Amino acid sequence: MSEPEPEVKTIHVEALARVEGEGALRVRLRGDKVEDVQLEIYEPPRFFEALLAGRSWLEAPDITARICGICPVAYQMSAVHALEQVAGVEVDGQLGALRRLLYCGEWIESHALHVFMLHAPDFFGCADAIELAKTQRVWVEKGLRIRRAGNAILALLGGRAIHPINVRVGGFYRTPTRAELEPLVPQLTGARDEALESLEWLSGLDFPEVEGDWELVALVHPDEYPMIRGRLGSTHGLDLHVDDFEEHLIEAHVEHSTALHATLAGRGPYLTGPLARFALNHERLGPLAADAARRAGLRGPTRNPFRSILVRMVEVVQALDDALGVIAGYVQPPRPHLDPAPRAGIGRAATEAPRGTLLHRYELDAAGTILTARIMPPTSQNQPSIEADLVRVVEAFAGELDDAALTWRCEQAVRNHDPCISCATHFLKLELERLP
Numbered sequence: 001m002s003e004p005e006p007e008v009k010t011i012h013v014e015a016l017a018r019v020e021g022e023g024a025l026r027v028r029l030r031g032d033k034v035e036d037v038q039l040e041i042y043e044p045p046r047f048f049e050a051l052l053a054g055r056s057w058l059e060a061p062d063i064t065a066r067i068c069g070i071c072p073v074a075y076q077m078s079a080v081h082a083l084e085q086v087a088g089v090e091v092d093g094q095l096g097a098l099r100r101l102l103y104c105g106e107w108i109e110s111h112a113l114h115v116f117m118l119h120a121p122d123f124f125g126c127a128d129a130i131e132l133a134k135t136q137r138v139w140v141e142k143g144l145r146i147r148r149a150g151n152a153i154l155a156l157l158g159g160r161a162i163h164p165i166n167v168r169v170g171g172f173y174r175t176p177t178r179a180e181l182e183p184l185v186p187q188l189t190g191a192r193d194e195a196l197e198s199l200e201w202l203s204g205l206d207f208p209e210v211e212g213d214w215e216l217v218a219l220v221h222p223d224e225y226p227m228i229r230g231r232l233g234s235t236h237g238l239d240l241h242v243d244d245f246e247e248h249l250i251e252a253h254v255e256h257s258t259a260l261h262a263t264l265a266g267r268g269p270y271l272t273g274p275l276a277r278f279a280l281n282h283e284r285l286g287p288l289a290a291d292a293a294r295r296a297g298l299r300g301p302t303r304n305p306f307r308s309i310l311v312r313m314v315e316v317v318q319a320l321d322d323a324l325g326v327i328a329g330y331v332q333p334p335r336p337h338l339d340p341a342p343r344a345g346i347g348r349a350a351t352e353a354p355r356g357t358l359l360h361r362y363e364l365d366a367a368g369t370i371l372t373a374r375i376m377p378p379t380s381q382n383q384p385s386i387e388a389d390l391v392r393v394v395e396a397f398a399g400e401l402d403d404a405a406l407t408w409r410c411e412q413a414v415r416n417h418d419p420c421i422s423c424a425t426h427f428l429k430l431e432l433e434r435l436p
Helices: 048-052 057-067 072-087 093-123 129-158 184-202 242-248 274-284 287-295 305-328 378-397 403-415
Strands: 009-012 024-030 033-040 215-220 231-234 249-254 257-264 345-353 356-364 370-376 429-435
Touching: 024 378, 024 403, 033 378, 048 057, 048 370, 057 072, 057 356, 057 370, 072 093, 072 345, 072 356, 093 129, 093 184, 093 305, 093 403, 129 184, 129 305, 184 287, 184 305, 215 274, 215 345, 215 356, 231 242, 231 274, 242 249, 242 345, 242 356, 257 378, 274 287, 274 305, 274 356, 287 305, 305 403, 356 378, 378 403
Parallel strands: 024 429
Antiparallel strands: 009 429, 024 033, 215 231, 249 257, 345 356, 356 370
């Protein structure tokens, strides 16, 4: 008698909330072993690189800001740095400090959104932040106030909190007066205090014990916790000038995703983002953030993706502290921007978006027309490593969790990395097959 066909179990989650963008996750199990994992990103391509071609280089900051409503500053900063490299100018001094302040605002608002609204509900078995607020209202309210502090920076420096319009090649269209910045100080100070309290609260969560073996990649800078400048480094010895990224970070199409998959040439998948930044740069945290990290149990690099919520909160403390430092030393520059002249050439730049390293490349003609553009967002770089992480998580817990609990754990494993699928506030379907 022939053996019966293996029973196949399929679990569908029609609306997995709390991830930015649209996609699906498919897991196939035989016993407790994963046969296949696919993080399927099926949003239609938006062709921003093609939209940039033929446009003036001065239009790039406003076009790239529309790529993402959560991290538009990252796209603007990577763009203007690359374009300024072609022109042979560097924006530093108070204009450079204002750019870091603007980036701090984005880290604060994006991380606070993820930590309190998208990620924390997982640890309490809540479907969303509204349900979380029924038992943890004080912490959700703290998260909202912290996020408002970040948005206040974006609104003042960027002209508005979403898709800022005040950034330009060479600097800003307008710089704030000191009198305009000073009212932010009490709000940022209060947010910093609440971020420290929140980190202590989060450090008491129950974190599943899973560690990844990824190569962690991030910007590295000798003098600061990197945000808008640095070299590309990794936990496996990578040390690259950003100009060389195209030779080493290779993108390829895969059948199940409209997002490209990136690997390191000759080395395979890698992971960028808060875990990578912290692993490579934790010694460059300011005293307040470094002490907060230690008290939260982060006494060195962590490879547990479930603990990324702590690292993001440490980065919120760092960004708030940095923002207050910029304001304390601010002197309004005599002019809001330099006036670089266009010239033919190629420029490349990388900055640290909240979700990870964001790389841009532009080719210009002598009139400043963009001939070609290339953008590597963090989520497309991380997608292969997220899939590998899911294999680890599923195999670690398949034997002890039923299908519903394992599905939840898979969803959380994806949210650990805060993917921005549109760039990514829900998956549409998760499919889990168990084959005996």
